[in-house]
Amino acid sequence: MTHTPGPWSVFYKHKYNEWHVSVPMAEGSMWAIAPDGIQTDNPEGDARLIAAAPDMLAALKAAVELSDARLKLERRFAGRTPECQAVYDMCAAAIAKADRMAASDRAALKLEIG
Secondary structure, three states: OOOOOOOOEEEEEOOOOEEEEEEEOHHHOEEEEOOOOOOOOOHHHHHHHHHHHHHHHHHHHHHHHHHHHHHHHOOOOOOOOHHHHHHHHHHHHHHHHHHOOOHHHHHHHOOOOO
């Protein structure tokens, strides 16, 4: 699954006292996500979190790829420490949630050391 690439941005509509998130569209235009504003208890924080999602997803994917590459290079080790594996699993689960991967595809993210 793909998503609209970033950068996504946050803006405040003073007239309506609402926080919004916009995503880039064709020809430099922007499109608002939730045109009626973010309707939560913490709209500014939630809008900023939503706007950061593409960057966070890219960072998680890079971290997982780096971890896999390092583990392949360092075969002398038995694998990740339990703490590192827990963080790796959290990253892989977040990526899967964003990409809506099947469970079998998520399992392929884990590197098996033989």
